Amino acid sequence: MSEKLSISYHTAKRILLELLEDNDFSTDEDILKILGSVVQKETREPDGDEYSLSRIIIDKEGRVFLPDYSSMEIKMPYLPKTVFIFFLIHDEGIEFKSMYNYVHELYEIYQVVALEKNTEANKIKRSLDNLVEPVNNRIYETCSIIRRNFSVVIPEPLMEMYCITGKRGEKHQIKIDRSLIRIENAKLKGMFDTLNSI
Known part of the structure:
Protein backbone atom coordinates (compact mmCIF):
# COMPACT_ATOMS: atom_id res chain seq x y z
CA MET A 1 0.00 0.00 0.00
CA SER A 2 3.10 2.23 0.15
CA GLU A 3 3.17 2.73 -3.66
CA LYS A 4 1.47 5.94 -4.77
CA LEU A 5 -0.83 5.97 -7.77
CA SER A 6 0.25 8.38 -10.47
CA ILE A 7 -2.89 10.22 -11.52
CA SER A 8 -3.48 13.83 -12.44
CA TYR A 9 -4.71 16.36 -9.91
CA HIS A 10 -7.98 16.86 -11.82
CA THR A 11 -8.69 13.12 -11.98
CA ALA A 12 -7.95 12.74 -8.26
CA LYS A 13 -10.20 15.71 -7.44
CA ARG A 14 -13.07 14.29 -9.50
CA ILE A 15 -12.75 10.87 -7.85
CA LEU A 16 -12.61 12.42 -4.37
CA LEU A 17 -15.69 14.59 -5.01
CA GLU A 18 -17.63 11.59 -6.32
CA LEU A 19 -16.65 9.54 -3.26
CA LEU A 20 -17.65 12.32 -0.88
CA GLU A 21 -21.00 12.81 -2.68
CA ASP A 22 -21.94 9.14 -2.95
CA ASN A 23 -20.76 7.84 0.42
CA ASP A 24 -21.26 8.78 4.04
CA PHE A 25 -17.78 9.17 5.52
CA SER A 26 -19.03 11.02 8.58
CA THR A 27 -18.38 7.98 10.79
CA ASP A 28 -14.90 7.10 9.47
CA GLU A 29 -12.40 8.42 12.02
CA ASP A 30 -9.35 8.25 9.70
CA ILE A 31 -11.06 10.29 7.00
CA LEU A 32 -12.41 12.82 9.52
CA LYS A 33 -8.91 13.27 10.97
CA ILE A 34 -7.40 13.92 7.52
CA LEU A 35 -10.20 16.31 6.51
CA GLY A 36 -9.82 18.14 9.83
CA SER A 37 -6.08 18.64 9.33
CA VAL A 38 -6.66 19.88 5.75
CA VAL A 39 -9.23 22.42 6.95
CA GLN A 40 -6.85 23.57 9.70
CA LYS A 41 -4.04 24.00 7.20
CA GLU A 42 -6.30 25.99 4.83
CA THR A 43 -7.58 28.34 7.53
CA ARG A 44 -4.15 29.00 9.06
CA GLU A 45 -2.75 32.36 7.94
CA PRO A 46 0.40 31.77 5.84
CA ASP A 47 3.36 33.78 7.18
CA GLY A 48 5.56 33.55 4.08
CA ASP A 49 8.06 31.13 5.69
CA GLU A 50 5.49 28.36 5.41
CA TYR A 51 6.26 27.83 1.73
CA SER A 52 9.62 26.83 0.34
CA LEU A 53 10.77 26.99 -3.26
CA SER A 54 11.23 23.83 -5.29
CA ARG A 55 14.12 23.14 -7.60
CA ILE A 56 13.36 23.06 -11.33
CA ILE A 57 14.83 20.11 -13.20
CA ILE A 58 14.88 19.91 -16.99
CA ASP A 59 15.86 16.32 -17.76
CA LYS A 60 17.75 14.93 -20.77
CA GLU A 61 14.52 14.68 -22.78
CA GLY A 62 13.57 18.30 -21.98
CA ARG A 63 10.86 17.28 -19.49
CA VAL A 64 10.12 19.69 -16.64
CA PHE A 65 9.97 18.63 -12.97
CA LEU A 66 9.53 20.46 -9.67
CA PRO A 67 10.69 17.56 -7.47
CA ASP A 68 10.20 19.32 -4.12
CA TYR A 69 6.47 19.74 -4.85
CA SER A 70 5.66 16.62 -6.85
CA SER A 71 7.31 13.68 -8.58
Missing part, protein backbone atom coordinates in the same frame (compact mmCIF):
# COMPACT_ATOMS: atom_id res chain seq x y z
CA MET A 72 5.10 14.09 -11.65
CA GLU A 73 6.25 15.80 -14.82
CA ILE A 74 4.83 19.27 -15.49
CA LYS A 75 3.33 18.48 -18.86
CA MET A 76 2.56 21.19 -21.38
CA PRO A 77 2.45 21.54 -25.16
CA TYR A 78 5.76 22.02 -26.97
CA LEU A 79 5.40 25.76 -27.62
CA PRO A 80 4.67 26.77 -23.98
CA LYS A 81 7.46 24.47 -22.78
CA THR A 82 9.83 26.09 -25.29
CA VAL A 83 8.88 29.56 -24.05
CA PHE A 84 9.25 28.53 -20.40
CA ILE A 85 12.75 27.11 -20.96
CA PHE A 86 13.71 30.16 -23.06
CA PHE A 87 12.83 32.51 -20.16
CA LEU A 88 14.58 30.24 -17.65
CA ILE A 89 17.72 30.57 -19.75
CA HIS A 90 17.35 34.37 -20.02
CA ASP A 91 17.76 35.45 -16.42
CA GLU A 92 17.97 39.12 -17.46
CA GLY A 93 14.48 39.10 -18.93
CA ILE A 94 13.31 39.83 -22.48
CA GLU A 95 10.75 42.25 -23.88
CA PHE A 96 8.02 40.36 -25.73
CA LYS A 97 8.24 42.81 -28.64
CA SER A 98 11.92 41.93 -29.18
CA MET A 99 11.46 38.15 -29.15
CA TYR A 100 11.73 38.04 -32.95
CA ASN A 101 15.49 38.54 -32.38
CA TYR A 102 15.57 35.14 -30.67
CA VAL A 103 13.69 32.99 -33.19
CA HIS A 104 16.76 30.85 -33.91
CA GLU A 105 17.29 30.18 -30.18
CA LEU A 106 13.59 29.37 -29.70
CA TYR A 107 13.84 26.99 -32.66
CA GLU A 108 16.82 25.21 -31.03
CA ILE A 109 14.88 24.77 -27.75
CA TYR A 110 11.74 23.62 -29.60
CA GLN A 111 13.74 20.91 -31.35
CA VAL A 112 14.90 19.55 -27.97
CA VAL A 113 11.44 19.49 -26.34
CA ALA A 114 9.72 18.06 -29.45
CA LEU A 115 12.45 15.53 -30.24
CA GLU A 116 10.32 12.40 -30.06
CA LYS A 117 7.67 13.90 -32.37
CA ASN A 118 10.17 14.82 -35.10
CA THR A 119 8.07 17.86 -36.00
CA GLU A 120 8.47 19.27 -39.50
CA ALA A 121 10.86 22.27 -39.58
CA ASN A 122 8.44 24.53 -41.49
CA LYS A 123 5.67 23.85 -38.99
CA ILE A 124 7.95 24.80 -36.08
CA LYS A 125 9.04 27.95 -37.90
CA ARG A 126 5.41 29.01 -38.59
CA SER A 127 4.49 28.41 -34.97
CA LEU A 128 7.45 30.47 -33.71
CA ASP A 129 6.88 33.28 -36.24
CA ASN A 130 3.30 33.52 -35.00
CA LEU A 131 4.52 33.55 -31.38
CA VAL A 132 6.96 36.46 -31.84
CA GLU A 133 4.69 38.54 -34.10
CA PRO A 134 4.30 41.79 -32.07
CA VAL A 135 0.72 42.52 -33.20
CA ASN A 136 -0.90 39.37 -31.84
CA ASN A 137 -1.43 38.03 -28.33
CA ARG A 138 0.02 34.54 -28.86
CA ILE A 139 2.81 35.10 -26.31
CA TYR A 140 0.28 36.11 -23.62
CA GLU A 141 -1.86 33.04 -24.39
CA THR A 142 1.26 30.88 -24.13
CA CYS A 143 2.21 32.38 -20.74
CA SER A 144 -1.34 31.66 -19.57
CA ILE A 145 -0.99 27.99 -20.54
CA ILE A 146 2.33 27.80 -18.62
CA ARG A 147 0.69 29.31 -15.52
CA ARG A 148 -2.27 26.92 -15.74
CA ASN A 149 0.01 23.87 -15.97
CA PHE A 150 2.15 24.98 -13.03
CA SER A 151 -0.84 25.83 -10.84
CA VAL A 152 -1.46 22.09 -10.36
CA VAL A 153 1.63 21.71 -8.14
CA ILE A 154 2.88 25.17 -7.09
CA PRO A 155 1.44 26.85 -3.97
CA GLU A 156 -0.48 29.96 -5.06
CA PRO A 157 1.73 32.44 -3.11
CA LEU A 158 4.79 31.20 -5.05
CA MET A 159 3.33 31.19 -8.59
CA GLU A 160 5.01 34.51 -9.45
CA MET A 161 8.43 32.94 -8.85
CA TYR A 162 7.91 30.24 -11.51
CA CYS A 163 5.81 31.98 -14.14
CA ILE A 164 6.77 34.58 -16.73
CA THR A 165 5.93 37.98 -15.26
CA GLY A 166 6.36 41.60 -16.26
CA LYS A 167 4.44 44.70 -17.30
CA ARG A 168 3.26 45.18 -20.87
CA GLY A 169 5.97 46.93 -22.88
CA GLU A 170 8.70 46.08 -20.33
CA LYS A 171 10.99 43.10 -19.82
CA HIS A 172 9.38 39.81 -18.79
CA GLN A 173 11.23 37.22 -16.77
CA ILE A 174 11.02 34.22 -14.45
CA LYS A 175 12.12 35.37 -10.99
CA ILE A 176 13.30 32.02 -9.57
CA ASP A 177 16.89 31.95 -8.29
CA ARG A 178 19.04 30.29 -10.96
CA SER A 179 20.81 28.20 -8.31
CA LEU A 180 17.56 26.19 -8.04
CA ILE A 181 17.69 25.20 -11.72
CA ARG A 182 19.31 21.97 -12.92
CA ILE A 183 19.42 21.29 -16.65
CA GLU A 184 20.44 17.78 -17.68
CA ASN A 185 20.02 18.12 -21.45
CA ALA A 186 23.48 18.95 -22.85
CA LYS A 187 22.28 21.39 -25.53
CA LEU A 188 20.00 23.34 -23.18
CA LYS A 189 22.64 23.30 -20.43
CA GLY A 190 25.17 24.81 -22.85
CA MET A 191 22.74 27.64 -23.70
CA PHE A 192 21.95 28.21 -20.00
CA ASP A 193 25.60 28.18 -18.88
CA THR A 194 26.69 30.54 -21.66
CA LEU A 195 24.05 33.17 -20.87
CA ASN A 196 24.24 32.89 -17.08
CA SER A 197 28.04 33.10 -16.86
CA ILE A 198 28.17 36.56 -18.46
Whole structure:
Protein backbone atom coordinates (compact mmCIF):
# COMPACT_ATOMS: atom_id res chain seq x y z
CA MET A 1 0.00 0.00 0.00
CA SER A 2 3.10 2.23 0.15
CA GLU A 3 3.17 2.73 -3.66
CA LYS A 4 1.47 5.94 -4.77
CA LEU A 5 -0.83 5.97 -7.77
CA SER A 6 0.25 8.38 -10.47
CA ILE A 7 -2.89 10.22 -11.52
CA SER A 8 -3.48 13.83 -12.44
CA TYR A 9 -4.71 16.36 -9.91
CA HIS A 10 -7.98 16.86 -11.82
CA THR A 11 -8.69 13.12 -11.98
CA ALA A 12 -7.95 12.74 -8.26
CA LYS A 13 -10.20 15.71 -7.44
CA ARG A 14 -13.07 14.29 -9.50
CA ILE A 15 -12.75 10.87 -7.85
CA LEU A 16 -12.61 12.42 -4.37
CA LEU A 17 -15.69 14.59 -5.01
CA GLU A 18 -17.63 11.59 -6.32
CA LEU A 19 -16.65 9.54 -3.26
CA LEU A 20 -17.65 12.32 -0.88
CA GLU A 21 -21.00 12.81 -2.68
CA ASP A 22 -21.94 9.14 -2.95
CA ASN A 23 -20.76 7.84 0.42
CA ASP A 24 -21.26 8.78 4.04
CA PHE A 25 -17.78 9.17 5.52
CA SER A 26 -19.03 11.02 8.58
CA THR A 27 -18.38 7.98 10.79
CA ASP A 28 -14.90 7.10 9.47
CA GLU A 29 -12.40 8.42 12.02
CA ASP A 30 -9.35 8.25 9.70
CA ILE A 31 -11.06 10.29 7.00
CA LEU A 32 -12.41 12.82 9.52
CA LYS A 33 -8.91 13.27 10.97
CA ILE A 34 -7.40 13.92 7.52
CA LEU A 35 -10.20 16.31 6.51
CA GLY A 36 -9.82 18.14 9.83
CA SER A 37 -6.08 18.64 9.33
CA VAL A 38 -6.66 19.88 5.75
CA VAL A 39 -9.23 22.42 6.95
CA GLN A 40 -6.85 23.57 9.70
CA LYS A 41 -4.04 24.00 7.20
CA GLU A 42 -6.30 25.99 4.83
CA THR A 43 -7.58 28.34 7.53
CA ARG A 44 -4.15 29.00 9.06
CA GLU A 45 -2.75 32.36 7.94
CA PRO A 46 0.40 31.77 5.84
CA ASP A 47 3.36 33.78 7.18
CA GLY A 48 5.56 33.55 4.08
CA ASP A 49 8.06 31.13 5.69
CA GLU A 50 5.49 28.36 5.41
CA TYR A 51 6.26 27.83 1.73
CA SER A 52 9.62 26.83 0.34
CA LEU A 53 10.77 26.99 -3.26
CA SER A 54 11.23 23.83 -5.29
CA ARG A 55 14.12 23.14 -7.60
CA ILE A 56 13.36 23.06 -11.33
CA ILE A 57 14.83 20.11 -13.20
CA ILE A 58 14.88 19.91 -16.99
CA ASP A 59 15.86 16.32 -17.76
CA LYS A 60 17.75 14.93 -20.77
CA GLU A 61 14.52 14.68 -22.78
CA GLY A 62 13.57 18.30 -21.98
CA ARG A 63 10.86 17.28 -19.49
CA VAL A 64 10.12 19.69 -16.64
CA PHE A 65 9.97 18.63 -12.97
CA LEU A 66 9.53 20.46 -9.67
CA PRO A 67 10.69 17.56 -7.47
CA ASP A 68 10.20 19.32 -4.12
CA TYR A 69 6.47 19.74 -4.85
CA SER A 70 5.66 16.62 -6.85
CA SER A 71 7.31 13.68 -8.58
CA MET A 72 5.10 14.09 -11.65
CA GLU A 73 6.25 15.80 -14.82
CA ILE A 74 4.83 19.27 -15.49
CA LYS A 75 3.33 18.48 -18.86
CA MET A 76 2.56 21.19 -21.38
CA PRO A 77 2.45 21.54 -25.16
CA TYR A 78 5.76 22.02 -26.97
CA LEU A 79 5.40 25.76 -27.62
CA PRO A 80 4.67 26.77 -23.98
CA LYS A 81 7.46 24.47 -22.78
CA THR A 82 9.83 26.09 -25.29
CA VAL A 83 8.88 29.56 -24.05
CA PHE A 84 9.25 28.53 -20.40
CA ILE A 85 12.75 27.11 -20.96
CA PHE A 86 13.71 30.16 -23.06
CA PHE A 87 12.83 32.51 -20.16
CA LEU A 88 14.58 30.24 -17.65
CA ILE A 89 17.72 30.57 -19.75
CA HIS A 90 17.35 34.37 -20.02
CA ASP A 91 17.76 35.45 -16.42
CA GLU A 92 17.97 39.12 -17.46
CA GLY A 93 14.48 39.10 -18.93
CA ILE A 94 13.31 39.83 -22.48
CA GLU A 95 10.75 42.25 -23.88
CA PHE A 96 8.02 40.36 -25.73
CA LYS A 97 8.24 42.81 -28.64
CA SER A 98 11.92 41.93 -29.18
CA MET A 99 11.46 38.15 -29.15
CA TYR A 100 11.73 38.04 -32.95
CA ASN A 101 15.49 38.54 -32.38
CA TYR A 102 15.57 35.14 -30.67
CA VAL A 103 13.69 32.99 -33.19
CA HIS A 104 16.76 30.85 -33.91
CA GLU A 105 17.29 30.18 -30.18
CA LEU A 106 13.59 29.37 -29.70
CA TYR A 107 13.84 26.99 -32.66
CA GLU A 108 16.82 25.21 -31.03
CA ILE A 109 14.88 24.77 -27.75
CA TYR A 110 11.74 23.62 -29.60
CA GLN A 111 13.74 20.91 -31.35
CA VAL A 112 14.90 19.55 -27.97
CA VAL A 113 11.44 19.49 -26.34
CA ALA A 114 9.72 18.06 -29.45
CA LEU A 115 12.45 15.53 -30.24
CA GLU A 116 10.32 12.40 -30.06
CA LYS A 117 7.67 13.90 -32.37
CA ASN A 118 10.17 14.82 -35.10
CA THR A 119 8.07 17.86 -36.00
CA GLU A 120 8.47 19.27 -39.50
CA ALA A 121 10.86 22.27 -39.58
CA ASN A 122 8.44 24.53 -41.49
CA LYS A 123 5.67 23.85 -38.99
CA ILE A 124 7.95 24.80 -36.08
CA LYS A 125 9.04 27.95 -37.90
CA ARG A 126 5.41 29.01 -38.59
CA SER A 127 4.49 28.41 -34.97
CA LEU A 128 7.45 30.47 -33.71
CA ASP A 129 6.88 33.28 -36.24
CA ASN A 130 3.30 33.52 -35.00
CA LEU A 131 4.52 33.55 -31.38
CA VAL A 132 6.96 36.46 -31.84
CA GLU A 133 4.69 38.54 -34.10
CA PRO A 134 4.30 41.79 -32.07
CA VAL A 135 0.72 42.52 -33.20
CA ASN A 136 -0.90 39.37 -31.84
CA ASN A 137 -1.43 38.03 -28.33
CA ARG A 138 0.02 34.54 -28.86
CA ILE A 139 2.81 35.10 -26.31
CA TYR A 140 0.28 36.11 -23.62
CA GLU A 141 -1.86 33.04 -24.39
CA THR A 142 1.26 30.88 -24.13
CA CYS A 143 2.21 32.38 -20.74
CA SER A 144 -1.34 31.66 -19.57
CA ILE A 145 -0.99 27.99 -20.54
CA ILE A 146 2.33 27.80 -18.62
CA ARG A 147 0.69 29.31 -15.52
CA ARG A 148 -2.27 26.92 -15.74
CA ASN A 149 0.01 23.87 -15.97
CA PHE A 150 2.15 24.98 -13.03
CA SER A 151 -0.84 25.83 -10.84
CA VAL A 152 -1.46 22.09 -10.36
CA VAL A 153 1.63 21.71 -8.14
CA ILE A 154 2.88 25.17 -7.09
CA PRO A 155 1.44 26.85 -3.97
CA GLU A 156 -0.48 29.96 -5.06
CA PRO A 157 1.73 32.44 -3.11
CA LEU A 158 4.79 31.20 -5.05
CA MET A 159 3.33 31.19 -8.59
CA GLU A 160 5.01 34.51 -9.45
CA MET A 161 8.43 32.94 -8.85
CA TYR A 162 7.91 30.24 -11.51
CA CYS A 163 5.81 31.98 -14.14
CA ILE A 164 6.77 34.58 -16.73
CA THR A 165 5.93 37.98 -15.26
CA GLY A 166 6.36 41.60 -16.26
CA LYS A 167 4.44 44.70 -17.30
CA ARG A 168 3.26 45.18 -20.87
CA GLY A 169 5.97 46.93 -22.88
CA GLU A 170 8.70 46.08 -20.33
CA LYS A 171 10.99 43.10 -19.82
CA HIS A 172 9.38 39.81 -18.79
CA GLN A 173 11.23 37.22 -16.77
CA ILE A 174 11.02 34.22 -14.45
CA LYS A 175 12.12 35.37 -10.99
CA ILE A 176 13.30 32.02 -9.57
CA ASP A 177 16.89 31.95 -8.29
CA ARG A 178 19.04 30.29 -10.96
CA SER A 179 20.81 28.20 -8.31
CA LEU A 180 17.56 26.19 -8.04
CA ILE A 181 17.69 25.20 -11.72
CA ARG A 182 19.31 21.97 -12.92
CA ILE A 183 19.42 21.29 -16.65
CA GLU A 184 20.44 17.78 -17.68
CA ASN A 185 20.02 18.12 -21.45
CA ALA A 186 23.48 18.95 -22.85
CA LYS A 187 22.28 21.39 -25.53
CA LEU A 188 20.00 23.34 -23.18
CA LYS A 189 22.64 23.30 -20.43
CA GLY A 190 25.17 24.81 -22.85
CA MET A 191 22.74 27.64 -23.70
CA PHE A 192 21.95 28.21 -20.00
CA ASP A 193 25.60 28.18 -18.88
CA THR A 194 26.69 30.54 -21.66
CA LEU A 195 24.05 33.17 -20.87
CA ASN A 196 24.24 32.89 -17.08
CA SER A 197 28.04 33.10 -16.86
CA ILE A 198 28.17 36.56 -18.46
